[in-house]
Amino acid sequence: MSKNVKSILVALLLITKVTQAQQRDSIVIKQVFQEIFTNGQSYSNLHYLCKEIGARISGSPSAEKAIQWAFQKLKETRADSVWLQPVMVPHWQRGDKEEAYMILQNKKIKLAICALGNSVGTPVNGIKAGVIEVKNFEELRAKSNESVRGKIVFFSRPFPDTVLFGGVAYGMTVNQRSMGPIEAAKKGAIGVIVRSMTHAHDHFPHTGATQYKDSFPSIPACAISTADASILSSALQKEAQLEVYFKQNCQMLPEVESYNVVAEIKGSEKPAEIVALGAHIDSWDIGEGAHDDGTGVVQCIETIRTFKSLGIQPKRTIRVVLFINEENGLKGGLKYAEIAEKNKEKHLAAIETDAGGFMPRHIGFAMPKEQLFKYKKWENLLAPYGVQTIDENGGGADIGPLKKQGALIIGFHPDGQKYFDYHHTENDVFEHVNKRELQFGSVVLTGLLYLISENGLY
Amino acid sequence: MSKNVKSILVALLLITKVTQAQQRDSIVIKQVFQEIFTNGQSYSNLHYLCKEIGARISGSPSAEKAIQWAFQKLKETRADSVWLQPVMVPHWQRGDKEEAYMILQNKKIKLAICALGNSVGTPVNGIKAGVIEVKNFEELRAKSNESVRGKIVFFSRPFPDTVLFGGVAYGMTVNQRSMGPIEAAKKGAIGVIVRSMTHAHDHFPHTGATQYKDSFPSIPACAISTADASILSSALQKEAQLEVYFKQNCQMLPEVESYNVVAEIKGSEKPAEIVALGAHIDSWDIGEGAHDDGTGVVQCIETIRTFKSLGIQPKRTIRVVLFINEENGLKGGLKYAEIAEKNKEKHLAAIETDAGGFMPRHIGFAMPKEQLFKYKKWENLLAPYGVQTIDENGGGADIGPLKKQGALIIGFHPDGQKYFDYHHTENDVFEHVNKRELQFGSVVLTGLLYLISENGLY
Known part of the structure; x- marks a missing residue:
């Protein structure tokens, strides 16, 4: 056989092998789809998590219940091992239902507010003061200290309409909530009111984490519904001197021991290489934490169930992590990375599902855009289940700390137009999750775990 | 200049021209996005159509109101011309709220039903009979006439879970509804009950058109909610002889004159070439016809408003058609095509938006798959606004008749997992439409009209 003929044959063999591998991958992912849409448990698990356990802020008894439940559910999947990873977490408590009103033309008009997470309470009788409305920190800084002193600062910058993604709109406005109390x-200032972080125009206030700096007083901060933010803005146009009253008796309690829940299936060929998928088991203390992040939690459980149920033996180790305390401290994510580093574990990739149980849309690989072409075939394999692109927008709060250990950080981005309609509100409930959309998410995540564990990264 | 250099220069010039054209198209579509997300009227128009006019079955006073309202709205866009196209339509009336129950172990258990569209009523006192449950026509045909005579046939084939698209599941089950009464x-048989056409498991019965054949008796037919279909099936397992009662006093009234509403912007370069976009102005008589097809109607109006508002002068004629009677007769679509043929009009393409106001997902061009590569650049131009693919699945009930006149038939397919949750029910209401998703649909449709009118078809 001539050398030329030989190299042609070798090339043909290689092409055949690659094609066969892709065909095999395509068939496995189709089996995953059929398993999840026939025997899937994510929707009934979500029902339990939302309706029987409900809201589960870090440090609360219901967070503890959720952790024990998830541990049990992961055991039931027959994962190779399931364990709890202790971590100290903050324990913030909202206390009684907040109250607020504005006094316009001597009439009290109720406002829908809720305390921001981590906020201090007001004095027992609440606070009442004039209001300084600003759209951003620059506007606030330009005011004289005298004009702000003793007032309530009202941050009213809305979600911009003409951005494509809710997450981008969030990024453009959320500093009002997270840093507003420090700036005020x-x-x-003696208090802060922040317009809720959403495109929706309705009566639900959206909570979310805020923070303080030791060098400045910790002042009470709350979110106001977008509908009432508009009402307050209009009222201030009419009567700049009007006063607002609000009362909240939230408080930060001592730290509590809690847990990340971890489960894994050992890889058969490269067990030391870990492909992780994470969601967060805690939620805010209002609503049911359905889209944020109950859906992520049940999808994680479902991926392990599906691997086991179909008898897929991954080549690399598949690990699922349900992080505690994503919402108001990130202690779970930090602890997980700290232990991984101490144990010299090698995370090949870490995926996060924390953007709602909506139809899959994009997957973000945190890598230079020009390298993404290598994953075009994966995009094609996952396209039937909703994946439009694998793009460069990888990220995730809980998995972020694994980046410096060399993990490829992967964000799962379902269709995001409605996520911030529910996010951090009383309205983030089971009823707003569509069973099939949730299941498509499980298919894509299971498929992605499979592809990485089978093929590694290119 | 040598011949070679010259041809290189010509080639360069051509490439530059093509690139420039694509850049221009991209900029125009971005302007469309910004206009719709800044000054858009589709959501407020939908609110009016759903809440002030509401359900609008062909021949009803509210259908007439919707037609006059849409005519006025299109006038307000400053379209070059707006007109009404008379057409005779059937006028079916539901009458009183239907009643149904099954008698199980001597107890009456209520069942949630609604008459199928076009169905005859029952006798004044309803019908009560034993039930024959079948999954399909083959199963029914295999039964002896004697065992079916005098009974109610219950068609209970569910939407299959393991298909990717709701529309496909619908296609696999809807013959029970459309042809069931003939087969029964x-x-x-003396009556028909059909399991509702949906993946949802809930208490809403889904109406929809059925039909009769003159050679067989017209027997009353109704839909039953999926939850109650499951209950009835279980009950029949326990007690095969149980009887079901149902009563409905719907009837078909004489035909009524109604109208398609048409508006156009004359093309500046090829006015004889028409690019049409259609939706249907009628709806079923329950709910508000929000996703079916109020969203399509307001998107059609929005496209014309956007062209005019941005001062985009299309090269070819843009025409918007709001068809009457899509739901139970298709008389509007047939009339429109008939007149187009008589007037020797040339429809280059016809697009239909009748799959809900959800996030854009796919666009179907009814052409051989291997020709689609020519539209890859359009796919890329529309991708930021949600278009995952331009595929070969073109189609549309109202525009279908234009196919034999040479029009390219184009279906607009937003994300379809939830459409059949609401379709043809009391629950198809404004509240289930998300403003931004609706607007993205308007952007894609306006962009597509622009691309075809500007570039023609390849």
């Missing part, structure tokens, strides 16, 4: 306290 | 009457 610097100027001598 | 052939065997001597």
